[in-house]
């Protein structure tokens with residue numbers, strides 16, 4: 001979670017009560033409603049609330065309760081999302097709300113994903129105006145899960161596009177294809193969390209399903225959205241090499257050019273397991289490179305593992321030292337200056 005005091009000053013006088021808004025995807029069934037937004041497909045009787053804690057049935061209508069609620073806002077380097085192959089070296093206005101359709105015991109943002117924090121309220125137009133006033137070229141919906149902020153992200157992304165801003169989603173990718181299709185009309189880039197290739201882990205620890213997330217990665221990629229994938233490697237939970245090899249292979253079948261971020265886990269929320277050993281991460285880096293052209297290690301801050309190498313001529317193209325970004329051999333068109341191979345979206 002991040003908060004920028006200066007930007008909070010922009011919205012401090014905007015605040016108000018959370019806005020109730022009718023959900024876009026649901027249907028009536030057996031005296032209740034079925035939410036069609038994410039694969040949980042919660043069946044809710046009158047007065048009941050979904051797994052995400054932000055969608056509820058009131059008199060046969062599904063409503064969302066976090067429309068316009070902002071829990072966190074900051075200008076961030078785009079590399080922090082992480083996106084390494086989309087407008088490198090730029091900053092983006094980043095916002096989050098509260099609520100999540102997962103229950104990960106290792107969540108680093110559990111204060112806003114699993115509980116309701118204090119919030120400020122903005123309209124989509126006000127958020128776009130803040131982005132423009134900060135000279136941000138886009139808006140990232142991040143920190144908490146943007147899928148359960150669906151209607152607000154949909155409305156804001158449409159206005160943002162009309163104003164020439166781009167839209168970025170940082171998400172767990174647990175969404176049904178129909179709402180995804182509508183949302184992607186105004187989404188330019190995504191970082192999707194793929195929490196390994198072990199469904200016992202996915203279901204028990206997160207309430208998810210990797211097959212659904214992989215489907216979303218493939219759909220978004222084929223829809224022309226810039227997609228990067230992050231896997232947090234948790235010792236003894238999702239770090240089995242055979243399973244991860246299957247993940248690397250599955251991603252490579254979609255495209256060998258999908259950047260993969262293998263992130264180091266640190267204890268958070270309910271998890272006290274010690275951090276991921278560095279040698280384990282470095283071994284996985286080598287294995288993943290057998291399948292994918294762009295692999296990075298996150299949360300270890302070693303430039304060698306954050307650097308973009310050209311898959312054709314092996315030159316260093318972008319050297320990163322944390323958020324210090326050096327576009328050493330990147331052309332203005334996003335290609336390798338040495339051999340002309342396409343590397344990033346500018």
Ligand code: SF4
Pocket residue numbers: 035036037038039040041042049050051052053054055100101148
């Ligand atoms: S978005 Fe929320 S209410 Fe809808 S199916 Fe998913 S968890 Fe349930």
